[in-house]
Structures are given as C-alpha cells and as structure tokens.
Amino acid sequence: MPAKVTLIADWKAFFELEESWKTLYHSLDFKRPFQSWEWVKTWVEIYGLQVEPAIFVVRDENKIIGIVPLYIENRGKWPLSGRILRFLGDQVVSTEFQDVLTATGYYSIVWWNVLHWLLSRATLDWDFFFLDDMALAAPSVQILKQLSRKLGLSFHQTVKNVLPVLDLERDWDTWVRTHPNRDFISMTRNRARRLRKKMDVRVQLIRGEEEFATAIEIFFDLHQKNWTARGLSGSFATEEKREFYRRVGRAFLKNGWLQFRLSYLNGQPATGEFGVLLDNVYYSLQSGYDPKFRKQNMGHFLFYEIIHTLAIEGVKRVEFLRGGEKYKFSWGAREQFSGTLWVGNHSLPGFFHPFYKRQKHRIKHLVKGKIS
Numbered sequence: 001m002p003a004k005v006t007l008i009a010d011w012k013a014f015f016e017l018e019e020s021w022k023t024l025y026h027s028l029d030f031k032r033p034f035q036s037w038e039w040v041k042t043w044v045e046i047y048g049l050q051v052e053p054a055i056f057v058v059r060d061e062n063k064i065i066g067i068v069p070l071y072i073e074n075r076g077k078w079p080l081s082g083r084i085l086r087f088l089g090d091q092v093v094s095t096e097f098q099d100v101l102t103a104t105g106y107y108s109i110v111w112w113n114v115l116h117w118l119l120s121r122a123t124l125d126w127d128f129f130f131l132d133d134m135a136l137a138a139p140s141v142q143i144l145k146q147l148s149r150k151l152g153l154s155f156h157q158t159v160k161n162v163l164p165v166l167d168l169e170r171d172w173d174t175w176v177r178t179h180p181n182r183d184f185i186s187m188t189r190n191r192a193r194r195l196r197k198k199m200d201v202r203v204q205l206i207r208g209e210e211e212f213a214t215a216i217e218i219f220f221d222l223h224q225k226n227w228t229a230r231g232l233s234g235s236f237a238t239e240e241k242r243e244f245y246r247r248v249g250r251a252f253l254k255n256g257w258l259q260f261r262l263s264y265l266n267g268q269p270a271t272g273e274f275g276v277l278l279d280n281v282y283y284s285l286q287s288g289y290d291p292k293f294r295k296q297n298m299g300h301f302l303f304y305e306i307i308h309t310l311a312i313e314g315v316k317r318v319e320f321l322r323g324g325e326k327y328k329f330s331w332g333a334r335e336q337f338s339g340t341l342w343v344g345n346h347s348l349p350g351f352f353h354p355f356y357k358r359q360k361h362r363i364k365h366l367v368k369g370k371i372s
Contacts, residue, residue: 040069165320318333
C-alpha cells in the first residue's frame with residue numbers, strides 16, 4: 001500500500017511532532033513507556049542533540065499511521081564502518097521494546113514504505129540499520145526479515161537479553177496457592193509479617209512533585225550504595241542519567257503512570273523501586289537498597305508489597321525488563337527475549353556488516369558446541 005513518507009532531519013521539527021506523536025501513541029492497542037513522547041523527548045534533550053535525526057513520518061492521506069524514530073551514527077573502521085540508522089533512545093538509559101510507533105495491522109505498511117523511500121531516493125545516505133533491544137516476538141522482527149529477503153537486503157538477528165515477565169492473578173490467595181514456587185512466596189509473606197510486628201516498617205508511594213523531588217535523590221543514593229558495595233559504578237553514577245530520571249519521573253507522575261516507592265526501616269531509607277504502570281502492566285525500571293539491611297530482606301519485602309498491591313488492583317503482569325537474575329524467577333517469572341537486528345543496504349558496508357555478524361555468530365556457536 002503506497003503511503004506518503006516524510007523525513008524529519010532536524011531537531012526543531014522533531015519537537016514540533018509532540019502533538020501528533022502523543023495522538024498516535026494514545027491510539028495504540030498496547031502502549032509501553034519507552035515509546036512515549038516523554039521518554040523519547042527526554043532522551044533527545046539529554047543525549048541526542050549531538051546526533052543527526054532521521055525520523056520518518058508515514059501518512060495515509062492526511063492521517064499519520066506511523067512514526068519510525070531513528071538517528072544516524074557514523075562509526076567503525078572499514079569495512080565495518082558506515083552510516084548506521086538506530087532507534088532514538090537506544091543508548092545509556094536501558095530502553096527496552098524498541099520499535100516503530102504504529103498500530104497493529106500497520107507494521108508492514110509502515111516498514112515497506114520507509115524501506116522503499118530509503119532505497120529509491122538519494123536524499124539520505126545510509127548503510128545499515130542497527131536496531132537494538134527489540135522484542136523478538138514483535139511483528140516488526142518477522143516483517144523486516146521478510147522485507148529484507150524481498151528487497152535483496154542483508155539481514156541478521158541475534159538474541160540480546162532475557163526479559164523476565166511475571167503473570168499475576170487478581171485473586172491473591174489463588175495465585176499464592178497455585179504458584180510454582182509456593183514455598184518462596186509463603187516464606188517471603190511470613191517474613192514480611194514478622195518484620196512488621198518486630199520493627200517500624202513503612203512503605204511510601206510517591207504522589208506529589210515535592211515528595212518526588214526529595215524521594216528521587218534518596219533513591220539515587222540507595223541504588224548507588226548497593227552497587228558501590230559490589231565495587232561497581234551503578235546506573236546513576238553520572239549526572240546525565242540522574243537528570244534523565246528526574247525529568248521522565250516528573251512527566252510520568254503528571255501522567256499518572258509513575259509507581260515509585262521507598263521503604264523505611266526504623267525511619268531509615270532501606271529500599272526503593274522506580275516503576276511505571278501503564279495499560280495494566282507494571283514495568284520495573286530501577287531498584288536500589290542499602291546493603292546494611294540485607295539481613296532483613298528488605299528488597300523482597302518491598303517487592304512483595306508491590307506485587308500484592310498490583311494483583312488486587314487487577315494488574316495483569318510485571319515486566320522485570322533486562323537481566324536474568326535468579327530472584328526474578330524465584331517470583332515465578334517466565335522468559336521472553338530481546339534482540340538486535342542488522343538490515344544492510346546495497347553498499348559494501350551495508351552488505352559486509354550483517355554478513356560479518358552472521359558469520360561471527362555461527363563460528364561462536366560452532367566452537368561452543370565443540371567445547372561442550
């Protein structure tokens with residue numbers, strides 16, 4: 001289906017997209033925080049203004065049916081060098097579920113028209129797509145694979161991260177009773193009850209801007225204490241990352257999406273969880289705790305309180321996001337995966353880079369198979 005494709009190649013025009021972006025986003029059958037205007041705009045403001053935008057707006061007559069939010073990166077050494085098309089927001093802030101902004105049923109139309117535009121015009125110089133942190137079950141992955149074959153483009157995909165997801169039931173007692181790891185859930189519940197009897201325990205749900213301004217700094221401190229105790233830098237070692245979470249947190253709070261909690265033990269901040277609740281799905285973005293409260297299992301305590309509240313409110317599932325840490329599966333999470341896609345143009349770098357990645361991947365698995 002032919003559609004009109006417009007390239008946005010400057011940041012002023014990007015910021016003028018706000019109303020159209022929000023209208024399209026709120027019309028989606030399923031919304032994730034990482035595709036929201038608030039998330040992407042904040043990333044652009046803090047990290048993106050030094051790169052070259054390449055944002056495609058796809059219209060059917062006068063209606064916007066899709067936005068493909070990309071930027072161009074120049075990197076690498078020949079023959080792996082090239083002009084690379086990447087998703088806005090794909091670096092530094094752990095964005096997941098990267099994809100085009102379009103409704104179910106329009107993915108093929110949007111991708112076909114954008115690829116046709118890129119191949120039939122010399123307006124934009126590019127060598128290959130590097131599409132990171134896409135859900136491998138997303139329609140775009142299979143569509144891009146099919147279109148690459150049809151258009152003679154190089155294509156390669158790899159698995160990147162496990163994204164554990166926890167399904168919830170509204171009937172809490174039934175969920176606990178039928179849980180595959182019932183002993184862990186029961187033990188955590190009993191520990192939480194004993195802790196409340198023996199000590200002064202409080203959970204604070206952040207509701208206002210003044211509360212948020214204080215709580216976010218406490219949260220940064222909790223997160224960094226945990227990671228520096230392990231000899232690691234932590235997610236909030238840089239002021240840019242902190243400012244990203246300040247801005248996006250305030251925006252999500254205003255939208256009514258933010259689920260940000262701190263727990264206190266005898267008046268001292270113990271743990272924190274920065275999450276987002278959107279379309280009955282909870283996204284666990286960041287957490288932190290003070291290691292001195294490890295014996296009290298305050299991390300498990302706070303998360304038990306969170307999922308108990310979410311379940312009785314009818315939330316369908318919890319997205320733990322990247323990382324296959326053992327504790328996520330102790331709660332009963334199942335696996336889903338993100339991946340990286342390379343789609344190469346007819347240029348030498350466009351052909352060679354996906355080819356190189358594919359051969360490297362094959363050799364790695366061949367060697368691994370021989371060793372095992």
